[in-house]
Amino acid sequence: MKLYIAEKPSLGRAIADVLPKPHKKHDGYIEVANGDCVTWCIGHLLEQAAPEDYDPKYKKWQMAHLPIVPEHWQFKAKPKTKKQLSIVKKLVKQADSLVHAGDPDREGQLLVDEVLQEAKLSERKKQSTQRLLISDLNPSAVKKALNQMRANQEFVPLSVSALARARADWLYGMNLTRAYTLVGQKAGFQGVLSVGRVQTPVLGLVVRRDMEIDNFVSKxxxxxxxxxxxxxxxxxxxxxxxxxxxxxxxxxxxxxxxxxxxxxxxxxxxxxxxxxxxxxxxxxxxxPPLPYNLSALQIDANKRFGMSAKQVLDVCQALYEKHKLITYPRSDNRYIPAGHFAEASQVLGAALNNQGLTEEKVNDANLSLKSKCWNDAKVEAHHAIIPTAKKLKTAQLGQYELQVYQLISTQYLAQFYPAxxxxxxxxxxxxxxxxxxxxxxxxxxxxxxxxxxxxxxxxxxxxxxxxxxxxxxxxxxxxxxxTQPPSHFTEATLLSAMTGIARFVANTEIKKVLKETDGLGTEATRAGIIDLLFKRGFLQRNGKSIRSTELGVALIKTLPEDVSLPDRTALWESQLAKIAMKEQPYQTFMNPLEKEIAGFIERACVSDSTLFTGLKSSRAGSKPSFSKKRSRKRASTKSSRRKSAA
The missing domain is CATH 2.70.20.10 (Topoisomerase I, domain 3)
Known part of the structure; x- marks a missing residue:
């Protein structure tokens, strides 16, 4: 029996749809006519163990315990999806061969790999596991992907890179959050002061911009x-x-x-x-501008329609999973494989049918033009976000869905217009x-x-x-x-700053390195990071403007400057990319980080807490956690209040 393991149920169903029928639907998986099975994760089925899972003494937050550095890292099953993990592990043991069908990115690679690791695969199964890369859920695209599977072993460095990121985030966020929460408690502050490798430099960008505006003298x-x-x-x-x-x-x-x-x-x-x-x-x-990646789409949607980064991502997920009208949305790439050029007529026909484009604009396109976006050399695990060839039978899109779909369709159509x-x-x-x-x-x-x-x-x-x-x-x-002061950040300009972080770095050598990386965060995480800073009470909205709160300012002023600057944290992404490309080993990234965190804890012990005097925590600010995709219900438990966020 061949077992396909998808990242989520919608992807699992899309794979099963093109496999031999009839199908038998079981609890947590689908059996197809030839005996093969398709199962799925529900996001991460495993999560990093909490400090108290390593030692019960860590339940109580104390400076003397820091830094906490696990000698042997542990994963544990997420309570809400424990049943699905058992189903997947059971099917893995029964299967003769395996197909990894996580999303085509670093996180998607780790998500399924960690389940395979938990299932303790034999060396034979590990070596024979195949990798299925799907960026379009329509049947024709899924069939095409099934004929282009690669060895999962090719993607081990990508998985190691994702694992290094997850562990580094845990070490950095858990230790610094506990340390500075304890600093705040000295001044009577009752909330959790979360610190993270990306969220804190993003907050630093906003705080410094606000301070620059406040201190600006026009001349x-x-x-x-x-x-x-x-x-x-x-x-x-x-x-x-x-x-x-x-x-x-x-x-x-x-x-x-x-x-x-x-x-x-x-x-x-x-x-x-x-x-x-x-x-x-x-x-x-x-x-013509290149087709969209997620950040570019989020920036334009914010400028045009006032949509938040998270709203755009949620809409894109619906267009991808529910309607199957666009390709994989969490892409950081703006190029398209040359082979897709032949499908342009069907794609534009579908976009016209689905009200993504007008007849006049499609008729004026020249399908013999080939813009620079068609470039195999610049396409990696996934390509730009473009419309698919699926035609809706009736109008099924909501207002935001239609607006985002029209943006994506128009950007694609531009590739067939002259300069x-x-x-x-x-x-x-x-x-x-x-x-x-x-x-x-x-x-x-x-x-x-x-x-x-x-x-x-x-x-x-x-x-x-x-x-x-x-x-x-x-x-x-x-x-x-x-002379005019700089403008307050909006969601669009903050996203732009995160993707082009080199502009905010003074060191010329670091600036050079950062121009070759994706900046702060990833396409998949930037929306959540901005949203998190609002929920934790560090940022607030004033119309379209984003402003820092008193709490956000106090945290940035109390932290060591290098914790809130983008230089070092953005360089993490550069090192993680090198791990993924087999240019740097895991340990040369992790070992210096452990020493650096110990230094930060020493500095926290002697930091001034007076800026937190009289400040109150937001409701959300007291409930951080490292777990991904947690439910609101679980977020409110007592134990989760004791976890800190990356």
């Missing part, structure tokens, strides 16, 4: 415009480009801070000749010895931009000019502006 700066006229009466404006001699009167961004200097320039150019010194006209183009082309013109004038610059963009072809609703940018049109031509400056004008 005026001045620009000079030369209003110029040709002999034929046509007019345009050019902006003064200050010379090096003006630097003492400018800030680091090249803005003139002295009004008298600007007024002097404006007076000098009045009623003077303006000579054309340079004309540069460059053809430019923007290629946006325009001419960028730059003219340099000399007036009374000063340099003035005028710029203009002229649209040549809208291309893919026809698909997107964007604010129409007012086109600056320059008259026809000749090199050396003399014009007349009939007016010099001083424009007073004021």
């Amino acid at each position: 005026p700066f001045f620009e000079v415009l030369a209003h110029v006229r040709k002999n034929d009466g046509s007019e345009f404006s050019a902006k003064w480009k200050p010379s090096e001699a003006c630097q003492p009167y400018m800030d680091e961004e090249g803005r003139v801070l002295v009004k008298a200097l600007a007024e002097n320039v404006a007076a000098r150019i009045h009623a003077q000749d303006a000579q054309v010194k340079k004309i540069e006209a460059k053809p430019k183009k923007h290629n 946006y082309r325009y001419t960028e013109t730059r003219v340099e004038l000399e007036i009374a010895g000063g340099v003035f610059v005028a710029k203009a963009e002229q649209i040549v072809e809208l291309g893919f931009k026809r698909l997107f609703k964007t604010e129409e940018k007012k086109q600056v049109i320059l008259p026809r000019l000749e090199l050396g031509e003399l014009l007349h400056c009939f007016k010099g004008e001083v424009i007073e502006k004021h």
Whole structure:
């Protein structure tokens, strides 16, 4: 008997649907006509053991116990899914061969591998286990995947990487959460102060942005415009480009801070000749944006519809599992296998049928165009989020589902539209010895931009000019502006910051490394991390803006700075990626981490707790846990209040 082990029931059913019929439905699995079986996990069936599972003394939180570092790591069955774990283990023992059908990512790999480990596979079964990678739940795609199975042994490094992450999160979050909760208790704070390798640097981003805004002092700066006229009466404006001699009167961004200097320039150019010194006209183009990965989709959905990252992820899961209208949604990839190009007509036909696209936009597409998204070399375990070829018989989508589906469909359609082309013109004038610059963009072809609703940018049109031509400056004008503080984070800009975390790092070497990684968190976890910070009372919403609370500020100010900066925590992802690529062993990641945590505990013992005086905990803030996908009911138990969060 061949046993297929899926990550979740919906995936299990999708696999069974293409296997020989008739089927027999049993408790926790499906038996197909040839005797093979399909079973499933329900998310993680196993979880990291709690500290008190290693030693009952750890039930009481005490600084003297820290750091807690298990000598032999333990998993334990999750109470709610214990029955399904027993079913899977029993079927594993009965099976002649196994197929691992976890989701096509690091977490999906570990999720099934840890069950196989728990079942104590024989070496023969371990070596013969196959890996099934499914990113589209429609029957044709599942059949195709079944014909392209690989050896599960190929994915061992990916599983080790996920295991290293899970254990590192446990060590880091459990120890630092206990340590700083005990620090807070010194000041009478009654809640749990959770610390995590990703959530804390994300909170740090928001706190530092809020502090920067609070401390910002606006200052005026001045620009000079030369209003110029040709002999034929046509007019345009050019902006003064200050010379090096003006630097003492400018800030680091090249803005003139002295009004008298600007007024002097404006007076000098009045009623003077303006000579054309340079004309540069460059053809430019923007290629269509790549299809979505999850973060890019969450950012656009927040900007367009005000949807939270978690709402977008939940909607995507429904579009993938329930409706089967999109491919695997937790993808961090924005490229598509070249083989999918041949399916474009069916995919666009389905998107049109399902109201994801309009007939006019589909008809204007050129299916012979091949954008740079079709690239096998850049596709790994999963590809970009795109529509599937499934057609709905009736309108079945809710408002948010339809909006997200339309975004995904339009981004896919853009791959069959030409580039946006325009001419960028730059003219340099000399007036009374000063340099003035005028710029203009002229649209040549809208291309893919026809698909997107964007604010129409007012086109600056320059008259026809000749090199050396003399014009007349009939007016010099001083424009007073004021420096603006940075904006508060929104969900979209915070997600963007998490994915492009290198922008917030000063160290050039670390910045270089981070540009090659996925940033803080993963596509699958970012929405949950932001949501968690709200639930724990560290962040609050003010309209679309995200602000830190007093509690969030107090925690960041009390923690060592390097705990709340993205540098080290984002580098974790780089090291985990190296483990997955067999470029770094597990121990070279874990051993230094254990020493580092011991150092953090020592610093916690002598930290100042006074910032927590008088602060109250939020209801959710007192119930952190390391377990994934826990129920609300279990979250409220006394034991879970004693667990801390990654």
